[in-house]
Amino acid sequence: MTALHEFPMTRTCPFAPPAAYEEIREKDPITRVGLPDGRQAWVVSRHEDVRTVLNDRRFSADRQHPDFPQLVPGFRRPDDERTMITMDAPEHGPARKAVLGEFTVRRMEALRPRIQEIVDGQIDALLAGPKPGDLVETLSLPVPSLVICEMLGVPYADHDFFQTHTTKLIKRDTPPVERRAAVDAVRGYLADLIAGKEDNPPDDLLGRQIVKLREEGTYRRAALAATGFLLLVAGHETTANMISLSTVAFLRNPEQLAAIRADPGKTLDAVEEMLRYFTIVDAATARLCVEDIEVGGQLIRAGEGVLALGYSANRDPRAFENPDELDIDRGARHHVAFGFGPHQCLGQNLARMELQIVFDTLFRRVPSLELATSVDDLPFKDDANIYGLYRLPVTW
Numbered sequence: 001m002t003a004l005h006e007f008p009m010t011r012t013c014p015f016a017p018p019a020a021y022e023e024i025r026e027k028d029p030i031t032r033v034g035l036p037d038g039r040q041a042w043v044v045s046r047h048e049d050v051r052t053v054l055n056d057r058r059f060s061a062d063r064q065h066p067d068f069p070q071l072v073p074g075f076r077r078p079d080d081e082r083t084m085i086t087m088d089a090p091e092h093g094p095a096r097k098a099v100l101g102e103f104t105v106r107r108m109e110a111l112r113p114r115i116q117e118i119v120d121g122q123i124d125a126l127l128a129g130p131k132p133g134d135l136v137e138t139l140s141l142p143v144p145s146l147v148i149c150e151m152l153g154v155p156y157a158d159h160d161f162f163q164t165h166t167t168k169l170i171k172r173d174t175p176p177v178e179r180r181a182a183v184d185a186v187r188g189y190l191a192d193l194i195a196g197k198e199d200n201p202p203d204d205l206l207g208r209q210i211v212k213l214r215e216e217g218t219y220r221r222a223a224l225a226a227t228g229f230l231l232l233v234a235g236h237e238t239t240a241n242m243i244s245l246s247t248v249a250f251l252r253n254p255e256q257l258a259a260i261r262a263d264p265g266k267t268l269d270a271v272e273e274m275l276r277y278f279t280i281v282d283a284a285t286a287r288l289c290v291e292d293i294e295v296g297g298q299l300i301r302a303g304e305g306v307l308a309l310g311y312s313a314n315r316d317p318r319a320f321e322n323p324d325e326l327d328i329d330r331g332a333r334h335h336v337a338f339g340f341g342p343h344q345c346l347g348q349n350l351a352r353m354e355l356q357i358v359f360d361t362l363f364r365r366v367p368s369l370e371l372a373t374s375v376d377d378l379p380f381k382d383d384a385n386i387y388g389l390y391r392l393p394v395t396w
């Protein structure tokens with residue numbers, strides 16, 4: 001018997017999925033793999049099948065369920081405060097709808113001038129700082145952090161506190177006890193912050209939620225703190241990593257960079273392609289099968305776990321021609337980097353806009369930007385469940 005592939009896998013090249021993905025996708029596209037806790041799960045690797053899994057109610061997102069496939073053992077307690085990302089229908093819809101109105105394209109467009117101001121301010125700081133500078137510290141992290149903090153009504157001055165805890169959460173080797181402590185610390189902080197808003201709710205996302213949920217008679221501080229926590233973490237760590245990785249990719253592909261410089265109308269297409277090309281959230285789109293179902297000719301039984309491999313789907317030649325090439329003109333919008341189906345990323349409009357503004361502004365204002373170290377020496381987040389960069393030394 002051949003040995004099982006073990007998941008999650010580590011990327012060996014920052015610009016490509018683990019080599020085994022292609023082998024799995026081409027030879028045995030729905031296959032059993034081993035997980036860190038010794039259990040097994042199915043891996044689904046083709047674009048069409050990944051979309052089927054993520055879009056079918058027979059696959060549950062209930063990460064508290066004891067049989068849910070865990071990439072990091074002990075990640076969640078069964079008694080944890082639930083948020084939309086771990087809920088199924090019929091609970092999931094209302095929880096998502098409660099905040100959906102905060103993330104519409106229209107709402108995001110209203111934020112555009114402020115995001116532009118934030119990006120300009122951080123680029124001023126980069127240019128005024130030492131050379132080489134660290135792009136992660138000066139631009140990639142502060143931009144999405146400032147934006148989500150302002151949206152929620154969380155003081156940015158506390159960002160060191162929640163950033164330290166977020167880093168622990170995303171690392172795969174953080175012991176379960178420390179991981180738990182990090183979640184509790186940030187949620188506790190948010191619960192205190194929310195308590196301070198209760199008497200006279202301000203006009204920020206958390207304040208508006210207090211008012212809205214009270215009107216509906218469903219307000220609970222701990223539940224709102226959990227939602228705030230989800231938005232805070234999902235809202236900055238992901239986009240920050242996409243800013244850093246895409247900057248590296250643009251600098252390595254000067255002809256693609258020249259194309260967006262010449263025509264900023266292309267930047268949004270480039271953003272889609274970068275999302276596809278890096279797929280920073282990959283096997284984390286896991287599910288638990290709750291009713292027998294056949295996917296791609298394979299019977300998956302109730303009680304079995306499934307990892308929907310977004311990065312494999314996004315490099316599937318059935319969905320993308322020459323998938324390993326970075327091509328901003330390909331029309332990549334059917335990628336699954338934001339997931340698919342009912343849990344598809346709530347913050348995608350925000351993320352797209354932040355990335356668009358950052359690239360248009362950065363490469364226009366700092367045309368001589370270059371890496372201050374070789375790609376081989378960059379500290380990629382090989383040990384994290386969201387891929388990215390810890391630091392990005394640049395000069396100009």
Ligand code: HEM
Pocket residue numbers: 054061084085086096148230231234235236238239242280281284285286336337338339340342343344345346347348350351
């Ligand atoms: C480039 C940036 C981002 C990437 C690649 C990304 C990726 C993802 C993915 C793959 C999912 C699906 C998870 C699943 O199906 O289990 C997801 C869900 C989610 N994302 Fe994002 N995300 C990004 C930015 C953001 C931002 C900026 C926010 C909020 C401010 C956000 C909030 C959420 C939330 C709340 C969910 C859960 C939605 C639900 O369960 O209904 N994300 N994201």
